[in-house]
Amino acid sequence: xxxxxxxxxxxxxxxxxxxxxxxxxxSEQAGIVDSVYWVVTIICxxxxxxxxxxxxxxxxxxxxxxxxxxxxxxIHGHTGIEIVWTLIPTILxxxxxIYSGVALAQAEDVPSDxxxxxxxxxxxxxxxxxxxxxxxxxxxxxTGELVVPVDQTVEFEITSKDVIHSFWVPEWxxxxxxxxxxxxxxxxxxxxxGEYDVVCTELCGLGHATMRSRARVLSMxxxxxxxxxxxxxxxxxGAVQGKELFTQQCGSCHTLADAGTTGExxxxxxxxxxxxxxxxxxxxxxxxxASIAEGYEDAxxxxxxxxxxxxxxxxxxxxxLQATGGGN
Amino acid sequence: MAVDVHAEHTTAHAPxxxxxGMQRLTGPGWLRVLWTMPLGWVxxxxxxxxxxxxxxxxPLWELQVLIxxxxxVVPLAFLAGIGGFDYWAYWISxxxxxxxxxxxxxxxxxxxxxxxxxxHKVIGIQYLVxxxxxxxxxxxxxxxxxxxxxxxxxxYVDTNTFNxxxxxxxxxxxxxxxxxxFAGLGNYVIPLMIGxxxxxxxxxxxxxxxxxxxxxxxxxxSYLVPDGGAFAAGWTNYVPLAVNxxxxxxxxxxxxxxxxxxxxxxxxxxxxxIITMRAPGMTFWRMPLLVWANFATSTLVVLATPFVAGxxxxxxxxxxxxxxxxxxxxxxxxxxxxHIFWFYSHPAxxxxxxxxxxxxxxxxxxxxxxxxxGYRLMALSLxxxxxxxxxxxxxxxxxxxxxxxxxxxMMVTTLVIAVPTGIKVFxxxxxxxEGRLHFKTPMLFxxxxxxxxxxxxxxxxxxxxxxxxxxxxxxxxxxAHIHYVLFGGSLFTIFAGIYYWFPKMTxxxxxxxxxxxxxxLTFVGFNVTFFPMHWVGLQGMPRxxxxxxxxxxxxxxxxxxxxxxLGASTIVFLYNMIVSWRRGEPAPSNPWRALTxxxxxxxxxxVFNFDEIPQxxxxxxEYGVRGARxxxxxxxxxxxxxxxxxxx
Numbered sequence: 003x004x005x006x007x008x009x010x011x012x013x014x015x016x017x018x019x020x021x022x023x024x025x026x027x028x029s030e031q032a033g034i035v036d037s038v039y040w041v042v043t044i045i046c047x048x049x050x051x052x053x054x055x056x057x058x059x060x061x062x063x064x065x066x067x068x069x070x071x072x073x074x075x076x077i078h079g080h081t082g083i084e085i086v087w088t089l090i091p092t093i094l095x096x097x098x099x100i101y102s103g104v105a106l107a108q109a110e111d112v113p114s115d116x117x118x119x120x121x122x123x124x125x126x127x128x129x130x131x132x133x134x135x136x137x138x139x140x141x142x143x144x145t146g147e148l149v150v151p152v153d154q155t156v157e158f159e160i161t162s163k164d165v166i167h168s169f170w171v172p173e174w175x176x177x178x179x180x181x182x183x184x185x186x187x188x189x190x191x192x193x194x195x196g197e198y199d200v201v202c203t204e205l206c207g208l209g210h211a212t213m214r215s216r217a218r219v220l221s222m223x224x225x226x227x228x229x230x231x232x233x234x235x236x237x238x239x240g241a242v243q244g245k246e247l248f249t250q251q252c253g254s255c256h257t258l259a260d261a262g263t264t265g266e267x268x269x270x271x272x273x274x275x276x277x278x279x280x281x282x283x284x285x286x287x288x289x290x291x292a293s294i295a296e297g298y299e300d301a302x303x304x305x306x307x308x309x310x311x312x313x314x315x316x317x318x319x320x321x322x323l324q325a326t327g328g329g330n
Numbered sequence: 331m332a333v334d335v336h337a338e339h340t341t342a343h344a345p346x347x348x349x350x351g352m353q354r355l356t357g358p359g360w361l362r363v364l365w366t367m368p369l370g371w372v373x374x375x376x377x378x379x380x381x382x383x384x385x386x387x388x389p390l391w392e393l394q395v396l397i398x399x400x401x402x403v404v405p406l407a408f409l410a411g412i413g414g415f416d417y418w419a420y421w422i423s424x425x426x427x428x429x430x431x432x433x434x435x436x437x438x439x440x441x442x443x444x445x446x447x448x449x450h451k452v453i454g455i456q457y458l459v460x461x462x463x464x465x466x467x468x469x470x471x472x473x474x475x476x477x478x479x480x481x482x483x484x485x486y487v488d489t490n491t492f493n494x495x496x497x498x499x500x501x502x503x504x505x506x507x508x509x510x511x512f513a514g515l516g517n518y519v520i521p522l523m524i525g526x527x528x529x530x531x532x533x534x535x536x537x538x539x540x541x542x543x544x545x546x547x548x549x550x551x552s553y554l555v556p557d558g559g560a561f562a563a564g565w566t567n568y569v570p571l572a573v574n575x576x577x578x579x580x581x582x583x584x585x586x587x588x589x590x591x592x593x594x595x596x597x598x599x600x601x602x603x604i605i606t607m608r609a610p611g612m613t614f615w616r617m618p619l620l621v622w623a624n625f626a627t628s629t630l631v632v633l634a635t636p637f638v639a640g641x642x643x644x645x646x647x648x649x650x651x652x653x654x655x656x657x658x659x660x661x662x663x664x665x666x667x668x669h670i671f672w673f674y675s676h677p678a679x680x681x682x683x684x685x686x687x688x689x690x691x692x693x694x695x696x697x698x699x700x701x702x703x704g705y706r707l708m709a710l711s712l713x714x715x716x717x718x719x720x721x722x723x724x725x726x727x728x729x730x731x732x733x734x735x736x737x738x739x740m741m742v743t744t745l746v747i748a749v750p751t752g753i754k755v756f757x758x759x760x761x762x763x764e765g766r767l768h769f770k771t772p773m774l775f776x777x778x779x780x781x782x783x784x785x786x787x788x789x790x791x792x793x794x795x796x797x798x799x800x801x802x803x804x805x806x807x808x809x810a811h812i813h814y815v816l817f818g819g820s821l822f823t824i825f826a827g828i829y830y831w832f833p834k835m836t837x838x839x840x841x842x843x844x845x846x847x848x849x850x851l852t853f854v855g856f857n858v859t860f861f862p863m864h865w866v867g868l869q870g871m872p873r874x875x876x877x878x879x880x881x882x883x884x885x886x887x888x889x890x891x892x893x894x895x896l897g898a899s900t901i902v903f904l905y906n907m908i909v910s911w912r913r914g915e916p917a918p919s920n921p922w923r924a925l926t927x928x929x930x931x932x933x934x935x936x937v938f939n940f941d942e943i944p945q946x947x948x949x950x951x952e953y954g955v956r957g958a959r960x961x962x963x964x965x966x967x968x969x970x971x972x973x974x975x976x977x978x
């Protein structure tokens with residue numbers, strides 16, 4: 003009995019501990035979530051080993067020989083044991099609840115020197131707005147990729163323009179739904195420089211699977227440089243900036259060979275933009291409902307005229323015409 | 331001896347004389363359905379078009395409104411045609427009710443299974459066959475999904491079709507398979523187990539069954555709706571997506587109403603039957619745990635199901651009547667939908683679990699040849715789950731954006747509900763201890779259920795802890811969790827129950843060898859399919875996606891291949907059931923040497939179950955207790971006294 007239990011327990015411990023169950027931990031919150039995860043894992047492995055050990059042992063030890071017509075021992079219960087297996091799980095789950103509650107409070111703690119970034123979900127793109135960084139025309143910096151400095155706590159204020167989306171960076175562990183008419187919050191302090199996926203985890207329609215964006219964590223110096231670059235691009239526009247914008251904002255739905263994007267929700271622009279002029283491209287961006295390509299739904303967000311500055315829009319049009327050989 | 335007595339019953343309730351001429355078209359049955367349904371369709375269509383033209387609405391042919399009208403009126407016309415309301419219609423209108431009132435009771439030929447039949451045993455089989463049909467349909471949809479997911483990128487279907495596949499898969503599995511399959515098993519077994527001749531309301535019982543194929547066909551036929559096809563917002567049908575979706579979404583909202591009505595009516599029937607129709611001596615503390623489990627489940631169904639009905643009606647009103655329950659621009663509340671929905675749908679998880687607990691208790695006790703360990707605590711833990719089950723719903727909403735404080739009490743109750751569940755698992759294990767275990771197919775499935783359900787329960791602890799849930803919610807970890815609970819839990823117990831009562835229901839034994847093959851294929855296929863999903867989810871793969879990051883490609887291929895094996899195992903099951911039903915060895919009345927009452931009558935039981943109502947004298951699980959009896963049945967009475975004297 004003991005042997006079976008030890009063997010099952012050891013096998014499980016190998017599965018539980020030596021498989022990297024969680025992705026890279028790249029935020030302070032990830033450390034907290036992971037510690038809860040491991041505490042729960044240890045408790046659960048012990049319980050499962052116990053159950054599996056007893057089952058395997060009982061199946062082996064108490065199996066009836068063929069043709070056996072006897073009954074087992076008429077044991078109806080045992081108050082002592084029943085109390086034990088009521089009390090011990092109660093204590094364990096209470097401990098898990100308390101530990102989880104404390105960890106939650108830690109993970110969601112917002113220090114006074116934090117940065118606020120507004121996150122807006124819509125079918126099928128993320129927009130990030132930095133309310134304290136100004137660009138051309140006195141408007142806040144708005145991007146389609148999330149860029150944050152390392153080791154600074156960010157409070158995300160999340161909302162949606164249409165259906166529910168959910169903002170998640172697996173390496174940060176924190177996730178929060180984006181709901182129209184409500185501002186929800188989540189807190190992340192990134193601790194590792196790198197590039198991560200922003201994933202939408204709430205079913206939001208046809209483009210749900212490809213509703214992804216990028217999160218880049220930079221050193222503070224690189225972040226400052228990025229901010230200045232963004233301010234410059236917003237001022238100047240141009241095709242180079244247009245390509246960057248396209249990759250971030252448009253590529254999850256549109257295929258464009260030059261930008262290397264393969265989205266399939268919207269028309270393949272290598273084909274759709276053959277022989278069109280700049281006005282058509284501009285109209286298709288700021289008022290997408292005006293002309294819908296055959297076989298596609300009227301699903302493109304209609305807010306790009308607000309999100310992008312005038313120079314950005316012009317840069318984007320310039321880039322698209324360049325990339326598809328159109329504009330003549 | 332028993333046979334003679336039954337023959338007498340059969341002649342006493344012979345079928346009504348055959349109908350002739352016009353009577354064929356006006357009497358209840360499929361010929362009448364042939365004209366009532368088109369009539370209903372025309373009526374509903376004219377009603378909508380007439381009302382719209384009177385109001386000056388354009389266009390007159392508005393599909394949304396028509397779908398609502400059709401899905402209400404046509405099913406009612408079908409029910410009227412098949413004869414679901416006949417008795418009540420006669421009674422209400424003051425006409426004499428048909429004298430040969432038991433003509434629709436019991437089955438003499440296979441045709442009787444296609445009629446409104448008031449025999450709980452016929453209804454039980456009607457339920458099971460219908461639900462297995464929808465199980466196969468929903469399973470095939472899962473196969474299509476896994477084919478698409480085998481490789482990253484899009485291969486076979488577009489995203490709209492894919493979203494439809496998983497939405498209809500889940501809806502059929504939940505509303506047309508798991509919940510009604512348990513209702514079917516309960517229907518067959520409960521009256522027998524408590525020593526009753528039938529359910530308390532046999533006509534209501536028949537009506538409950540006939541609502542079910544309606545619900546299923548409405549959901550399936552959503553594929554036929556033009557412009558968009560099947561509902562594709564998940565079985566959770568979250569707003570605003572559900573409100574914005576194409577017209578097919580209405581088919582979910584209306585289908586749920588019929589399935590829900592069926593559930594509620596059956597649950598009321600179970601409750602009244604269990605409370606009022608127990609045989610003399612069958613006190614609550616002598617009821618088999620399956621009866622206890624259905625008592626708890628039925629209470630959950632009656633209290634919770636109106637909420638899901640309401641939630642779907644609100645969506646329908648928002649779409650069709652332009653109300654603003656969930657429109658934030660006009661004061662609606664999106665998150666409120668989730669509260670209403672989960673106030674049903676979390677208890678629904680227990681609706682889909684508790685009857686399985688009951689089946690496991692019956693099977694484990696019989697095949698371990700031992701009394702169930704801690705009978706009273708087993709029954710009380712069902713009641714604890716019933717009560718606690720209503721206080722945990724918002725654990726589905728830890729990242730929804732509801733008031734943050736609600737998360738804490740919901741986490742506590744969620745974790746605490748693991749305690750009564752744990753008591754049940756430990757008690758099943760203790761029931762094995764020092765037993766004499768016979769590994770027949772039902773026992774294999776019951777033991778498979780215990781071990782798989784433990785994994786599902788433990789991953790539930792992870793999801794109950796808010797910090798872990800924030801990471802894991804809406805990922806494949808959740809997909810793994812629900813399948814360990816609903817497949818490893820509910821489905822395994824449904825299989826256990828079907829194999830266990832197959833001899834009783836059909837009068838024939840199933841093929842044991844095929845049963846064992848079915849179990850092992852299912853057990854291995856199930857684990858290889860669903861266990862890796864835990865890892866894939868924690869690593870960052872969201873659920874409900876047709877396409878995913880290439881890093882998960884290899885595991886998804888493994889999962890898909892295993893899922894095809896799992897799907898194929900169902901063929902073994904179906905083959906075994908069909909062939910054994912036709913040509914299996916005749917079953918004795920009590921092949922498992924069980925003590926509960928259903929095994930004390932012939933297989934299949936006589937039309938009115940017992941020739942004489944049994945007298946219950948003790949616990950149903952007294953295996954190994956010398957001289958102990960659960961009940962005294964007619965003919966046995968003479969034996970009782972000497973035995974009691976021996977004991978004394």
